[in-house]
Amino acid sequence: MNLAISISGLEKRFGAFRALDGLDLEVATGEVHGFLGPNGSGKTTTIRVLLGLLRADGGSVVLLGGDPWRDAVALHRRLAYVPGDVTLWPKLTGGEVIDLLGRLRGDLDPVRRDELLERFELDPTKRARTYSKGNRQKVGLVAALASRAELLMLDEPTSGLDPLMEMEFQDCIREVKAEGRTVLLSSHILAEVEALCDRVSIIRAGRTRAQGTLEELRGMTRTSVTGVVDGPVDGVGALPGIHGLEVDGHRVHFEVDTEHLDAAVRWLAAAGVRSLVSRPPTLEELFLERYGDEA
Amino acid sequence: MTGSATGAFTATGSLTRFTVRRDRVRILVWIGAIALLVASTVASVQGLYPTQADLDAAAVASQDNAGAIIFNGPPQGLDTVGGQVAFQTGTFGLILMGLMSVFMLGRLTRGEEEAGRVELVRSLPVGAHASPAAALITVAAMDVVSGLLVVAVGIGLGLPVAGSVAFGLSFATFGLLLAAVTAVVAQITDNTRVVYGIGGLVLGTSFLLRAIGDIGDGTVSWLSPIGWAQKTRPWAGEVWWPFLLLVGATALCTWAALVLSRRRDLGGGLVAPRAGPARASAWLGGPFGLAGRLQRVSVVGWTASLAVLAVAYGSIADSIQDFVEDNEALTDIIAAQGGGTLIEQYVVMSFRILALIAAGFALQSALRIRSEESAGRAEDVLATPVSRTRLALGHLVIAFAGSLGIMVVSGLAFGLADAAVRGRSDLITTAVVAALTYTPAVWVLVGVTVALIGCAPRLSPWAWGILALCFVIGMFGQLLGLPGWVEGLSPFQRVPEYPAADLEPVPLVVLSGVALGLTTLGLVGFRRRDVG
Numbered sequence: 001m002n003l004a005i006s007i008s009g010l011e012k013r014f015g016a017f018r019a020l021d022g023l024d025l026e027v028a029t030g031e032v033h034g035f036l037g038p039n040g041s042g043k044t045t046t047i048r049v050l051l052g053l054l055r056a057d058g059g060s061v062v063l064l065g066g067d068p069w070r071d072a073v074a075l076h077r078r079l080a081y082v083p084g085d086v087t088l089w090p091k092l093t094g095g096e097v098i099d100l101l102g103r104l105r106g107d108l109d110p111v112r113r114d115e116l117l118e119r120f121e122l123d124p125t126k127r128a129r130t131y132s133k134g135n136r137q138k139v140g141l142v143a144a145l146a147s148r149a150e151l152l153m154l155d156e157p158t159s160g161l162d163p164l165m166e167m168e169f170q171d172c173i174r175e176v177k178a179e180g181r182t183v184l185l186s187s188h189i190l191a192e193v194e195a196l197c198d199r200v201s202i203i204r205a206g207r208t209r210a211q212g213t214l215e216e217l218r219g220m221t222r223t224s225v226t227g228v229v230d231g232p233v234d235g236v237g238a239l240p241g242i243h244g245l246e247v248d249g250h251r252v253h254f255e256v257d258t259e260h261l262d263a264a265v266r267w268l269a270a271a272g273v274r275s276l277v278s279r280p281p282t283l284e285e286l287f288l289e290r291y292g293d294e295a
Numbered sequence: 296m297t298g299s300a301t302g303a304f305t306a307t308g309s310l311t312r313f314t315v316r317r318d319r320v321r322i323l324v325w326i327g328a329i330a331l332l333v334a335s336t337v338a339s340v341q342g343l344y345p346t347q348a349d350l351d352a353a354a355v356a357s358q359d360n361a362g363a364i365i366f367n368g369p370p371q372g373l374d375t376v377g378g379q380v381a382f383q384t385g386t387f388g389l390i391l392m393g394l395m396s397v398f399m400l401g402r403l404t405r406g407e408e409e410a411g412r413v414e415l416v417r418s419l420p421v422g423a424h425a426s427p428a429a430a431l432i433t434v435a436a437m438d439v440v441s442g443l444l445v446v447a448v449g450i451g452l453g454l455p456v457a458g459s460v461a462f463g464l465s466f467a468t469f470g471l472l473l474a475a476v477t478a479v480v481a482q483i484t485d486n487t488r489v490v491y492g493i494g495g496l497v498l499g500t501s502f503l504l505r506a507i508g509d510i511g512d513g514t515v516s517w518l519s520p521i522g523w524a525q526k527t528r529p530w531a532g533e534v535w536w537p538f539l540l541l542v543g544a545t546a547l548c549t550w551a552a553l554v555l556s557r558r559r560d561l562g563g564g565l566v567a568p569r570a571g572p573a574r575a576s577a578w579l580g581g582p583f584g585l586a587g588r589l590q591r592v593s594v595v596g597w598t599a600s601l602a603v604l605a606v607a608y609g610s611i612a613d614s615i616q617d618f619v620e621d622n623e624a625l626t627d628i629i630a631a632q633g634g635g636t637l638i639e640q641y642v643v644m645s646f647r648i649l650a651l652i653a654a655g656f657a658l659q660s661a662l663r664i665r666s667e668e669s670a671g672r673a674e675d676v677l678a679t680p681v682s683r684t685r686l687a688l689g690h691l692v693i694a695f696a697g698s699l700g701i702m703v704v705s706g707l708a709f710g711l712a713d714a715a716v717r718g719r720s721d722l723i724t725t726a727v728v729a730a731l732t733y734t735p736a737v738w739v740l741v742g743v744t745v746a747l748i749g750c751a752p753r754l755s756p757w758a759w760g761i762l763a764l765c766f767v768i769g770m771f772g773q774l775l776g777l778p779g780w781v782e783g784l785s786p787f788q789r790v791p792e793y794p795a796a797d798l799e800p801v802p803l804v805v806l807s808g809v810a811l812g813l814t815t816l817g818l819v820g821f822r823r824r825d826v827g
Contacts, residue, residue, distance in 0.1 A: 051678050053826040073680045081678040087671040089589060090486075092571075099575035100585060104679035125570040129409075129485075 002029040004064055004151050004182040005050065011058035012045055012206075019045045021206035022059065027184055032177050034193040034200035035186040038291045042206040043186045044084065047155050050184075051081060064151060077106060080149035084156035084186070086140035088128035094139045095124025101143040113146040119168050134160035145172050152176060152183045158192065170195055190283040202290045209290050214283075221286055222255040224279045225264060230272030239264055250274075305422035310429035314403060315436075322437055325395045328763075329388060329466070330444040336384040337452045339775050340376050350374045357382065361510045361615045362641040365608070366648070366770075369509040369516065369525055377449070377458045377530025383774055385462070385529075386505075389521050390498055392441060392470035396434055397494030400474045403430035405481040405490050408561065417561060427478065427556060431549070434474045442467025458530030465524035468541035472520055473497070475548035482555035492596055499600060503607050510611065520544065582681050586689035589667075590660055594693065597656035598701050601649055605705040608645040609712030612722065615641050635795025642722075642729050643792045645709065646702075647769050650733035650787060653701045654740045654765070658758050660694035661744040665755045668826060683822050691745065691814065698737045706730030725794050732793050735806035739786040740765070742813030749820030 005027035012020040020042045027033040037043050048054045050063055052072030061068055066075050088097050095117075102108025117124055122138045131139065137160045144152060158169050166189070173183055173196050187193050193200060194214060201211045210217055222243060228251050236252055237245055241260030246253040256264045268276065281289070315322065344350045354373035357363050364370060368386040372378025404427050407413050413426050422428075442463040449459025473494065480493045501519040508516030509525075516522030526537040578584045615638055635643070664687050667673045676686055709730070710723030744758040765785040767775075772782045782788045786806055791799045 048674075048827060051674075053674060053677060055823075055825060072677075073682045076678060076680040079678075083671070083674060085671070087675070089585075089672060092575075092588070093573065095573040096571070096575040096579060100579050101675065101679060103575070103580035104582075104676060104681055106680065124573040127571055 003027065003062070004029045005033075005184060006062040007046070007050075007059065009059035010046065010049065010056055010061060012042075012049060012054060013057050019206055020049070020056075020059075023203060023206055024208045024211070025201050025203075026211070027182060028199075029182050030177070030180050031198040032173060032183040032185060032196050034197035035184055035203075036188075036193065036200055036287065037203040041204050041291075043203065044155055045206075046203075047081075047153055047184070047186065050153060051076075078149055079151040079153060080105065080144035080147045081153045082137075082140040082144045082155065082157040084159060085133075086136040088131070088136055088139060090127065090129035092128055093125055094122060094128060094131065094135070097128060097139055098124065098143045098146065102146055105147055105149070107148050109146055109148065113142065116142040116145055116172075119172075120165060132160070134162065134165070137161060138165070141169065141172075145176070150181050152181065154183065155186045156188060157185070158187070158189060166192065190287065194283055202287070204291060217286060217290075218280050219258055221281050221289055222257055223261050224253075224255050224281065224285075225268075226251070226253045226277045227268050228252075228274045228276075229268060230274060231270075233271070236264075236267060239267055303422040303424045304428055305420065305425060307422065307425040307428045307432070310416070310421065310425050311432050314429050314433045318399075318403075318433070321399070322433075325399070326437060326441050326444065329391055329395070329441045330448055332388060332391065332767075333380070333384055333445050333462075334448045334452065335775055336771070337376070337380050337448065337454065339771075340379045340383065341452070342776070343774070344376070344379065347374070350376065350379065353379060360637075361611055362637070362644060364509050365506045365611060366644070368505075369513065371525075371528050372531025375530055377454045377462075380449075380454070381458075381462060381525075381529045381531070383771075385465075385525060386502070386521065387770065388445075388466060389469050389524055390502065392438065392466050393473040393494075393498045393501075393521075395441070396438060396470045396474035397477050397491060397498070399437065400430055400434045400477040401481060401487055401490040401494060403433065404478065405485070406487040409485070409487050414561065424553070424556070427552075431474065431478060435471055438467050438470030438474060441470065455530060457533050461527050461533040461535070462529035464538060465527050465529060465541075468538055468545070469520060469524045472541050472545045472548070475545045475552065478552035479548050479555065482552055482559060488593075496600070499604070503604070506607065506611075510614065582676065582685045582689035583692060585676070586663070586693055590663065590690070590693045590697070593656070593659065594697050594700075597653070597697075598704055601653060601656075601701050601705045602708040604652070605645075605649055605708035606712040608649070609709035609722075609726065610716050612638060612641060612709075612713045613716045635792070639795040640792075642709075642726060643795050646705070646726075646729045646733050647787055647790075649705045649709075649730070650702065650737055651762070651766050651769055653698050653705070653733075654737045654762055656701060657694045657698040657737050657741045658744055658762055660690060660697055661741045661748070662755060662758065663690045664745070664821075665748045665752060668752070671827070673826060677826060683826070684818055687745070687748075687818055687821055691741070694741045695738060698741070699731075699734050702730040702734045702737070703727060728798065729793050732790050732798065732803060733787065735803050735810060736786040736790050738810035739806050739813070742810040742817070745817030746813045746820070747817070749817030749822075749824070752824070 003026055005025060007023060007025040010020050010023040011018070023042060023046060025046065035043055045054065049056050049061060050068050052068045055069055064075055064078055068075060092100070098113060099108060102113065120138045120142055122135060122142060128136065128139070137157065141157055144154070158166050161169065170192065176183060185193070185197060197214070199211070199213050200217065202209045210220065230250070233247050233250065233252050236242065236254065239260065240263060241257035242264065243255045344353055351374050357373055358370050366386070367382050370382065373382055407426070416426055417423070445466050446459050446463030449462055450456055476497055477490060477494050480490050484490060501521040504519035505516040505522040505525065508514060508519065508522055516526065520541065523537045523540045526534060528534050579588050673686060677683065706727035706729065707723065710720070710726035713722045713726070714720040740758070740762060743761060744755065747755040747758055765787050768777065768782050768785040769787050772788065789802050789806060791797065791802055
């Protein structure tokens with residue numbers, strides 16, 4: 001696998017606080033990679049290490065085949081970045097900021113810029129001071145998407161965007177992916193992650209908790225089962241990997257670890273199934289479980 | 296509706312307590328600095344002139360010294376300790392009070408609003424005027440407490456009571472007026488920097504008007520609020536009614552600010568922002584172009600202000616020569632001070648002050664590196680193929696070249712003004728050279744600032760403290776009788792006092808070298824540390 005980003009055992013301390021505590025992350029070239037985790041889990045710190053703004057205290061980080069700290073300038077020719085809270089120069093207009101960032105990167109495409117301004121319905125003549133949060137975010141997005149960078153690093157890029165703009169953003173990312181470019185997408189919007197991401201990494205407290213495709217992650221978690229059976233329901237609690245058991249007469253509801261699903265279904269069959277509903281975990285459940293303390 | 300009247304100020308008390316708590320260090324430093332300034336001046340005047348004969352001699356020396364009057368204030372009761380204190384520290388102290396009011400109130404009103412924090416506060420059950428009222432109460436209390444401390448210092452150190460009260464009261468009321476003026480300006484513009492700029496302009500104009508008035512018959516001084524404060528004549532036969540001018544103007548401005556604040560939206564100013572260009576001009580394409588764009592208003596503003604000040608200083612130079620020819624006692628004293636004629640010493644003093652002010656520009660310019668970082672905007676640039684060194688150099692070019700340019704312009708303005716008055720152009724070159732000799736000292740302060748930004752970013756605001764120290768050493772060093780090594784800490788005291796002394800190149804080379812070394816140190820530190 002050709003890797004755009006390869007991080008292993010990354011550590012970063014701020015004083016006594018361990019912001020990153022052995023984080024791993026692998027992003028393949030050409031994929032859209034979801035980067036997920038609760039607030040304060042270290043997503044932005046990781047991205048800032050990748051940008052060479054922060055110096056790693058331990059572990060190894062390879063970005064586009066280079067060292068993000070040492071080769072920052074050369075690497076930044078090949079990537080574009082959108083921060084989660086785009087801060088702009090208050091006196092400059094949105095159009096000026098987009099042109100400036102494009103020229104600094106050295107690959108401003110004026111045609112693409114105008115097309116994106118249109119798509120995101122952004123007025124480039126307003127002073128940055130007067131933009132709302134969503135409009136500031138659009139400035140950052142247009143500046144990044146107007147570039148031909150091979151890697152896009154997006155830190156909660158759509159916070160503050162309305163649903164129409166969110167759809168526009170998703171279309172843009174699909175186009176970027178179709179061109180074979182790589183995207184690292186930190187996001188809390190699960191629908192966005194599900195719609196766009198080939199693989200995701202979930203981090204918590206500065207460590208990677210899970211990494212894989214959404215299918216694989218679902219496979220690592222629990223399935224929710226509701227059944228009505230003919231026979232007695234006493235034995236169900238003794239089964240391995242059962243959680244949250246509720247019994248109401250002949251009706252049982254439980255969640256079961258996916259590796260024990262087979263045993264649970266066999267037990268239900270033996271008890272005489274009259275109805276059965278089985279549901280894979282929703283994305284929300286998946287993340288709640290991974291974000292929570294028990295994970 | 297009585298409810299709405301009280302409602303507009305609901306929670307003012309708790310907001311005031313919160314403001315005081317949050318800014319307690321800043322508040323204490325301002326008040327403490329002002330009290331300390333007056334106390335140390337009283338003590339040193341008492342030490343310097345122990346007998347009436349000493350005071351009489353000092354009075355004769357300053358009575359007709361236009362140079363001293365321009366910088367210090369009107370010569371009133373100079374043969375008393377109190378009169379000397381008011382002369383030595385009155386104008387500077389009033390300006391300090393004014394700066395305190397402008398910076399504190401601008402920060403607490405428009406600054407908070409621009410940062411978006413007022414919005415959060417206003418969403419709480421808090422009156423519409425509570426936030427500006429809390430700011431005004433806080434700053435007004437600072438002005439009053441500073442004034443009371445000045446009164447206490449005067450009486451405590453044995454000065455006459457009436458004079459002490461008048462002096463302290465002039466500090467307090469002048470501070471209050473500037474706070475009220477700032478409150479008005481904060482309603483008109485939606486930009487905090489503009490608030491500071493206009494506040495500074497008001498202070499600068501007041502200073503100039505009273506300088507012109509004080510070397511004349513004193514009429515022009517009536518156009519200046521600083522003049523009003525000094526017309527109360529502390530320790531020189533107090534006159535109380537000019538306080539009515541100060542208090543009346545304060546009331547008027549407070550009322551205007553209140554009326555204006557009802558007419559505008561939160562976050563907005565009375566002057567609406569215009570649409571700007573949709574595309575960046577060709578030169579806004581790199582870190583240097585960006586720094587130029589961000590700082591151009593500041594460069595023009597500082598250059599213009601210093602040019603005006605230099606014109607004022609230069610146009611007075613000739614009258615100093617006249618004064619000295621009529622005054623034998625003064626000639627003796629100048630001879631005793633060593634080196635140079637009175638006019639030469641006046642040139643040195645003028646450019647020392649102009650350079651100290653220009654250092655304010657240079658510091659603000661260099662600190663832009665840090666403020667861009669704190670605001671998160673350095674990140675936008677550093678995520679592109681721009682190295683940290685180039686990002687910093689963009690701002691540093693302006694700090695170094697800008698301060699050089701400002702000093703050259705000041706020198707020319709001084710020389711040309713003098714040439715216009717006298718019809719002879721022989722002082723132009725001298726003035727420009729004197730201006731240039733002070734430039735390396737300004738650069739040293741830039742170097743110190745860059746070193747702080749690179750190696751101890753959290754301490755970088757202390758660069759202002761270092762500049763303040765240089766100001767005190769430069770303006771009051773002799774008066775306070777500081778030991779030589781303390782005076783030597785300020786790079787401005789290391790500059791050869793051309794034209795009063797020979798133009799020695801060695802100190803200039805050393806100062807430039809120190810500036811370069813500190814800047815390099817800072818840039819290396821900036822490259823090695825975390826950004827953000």
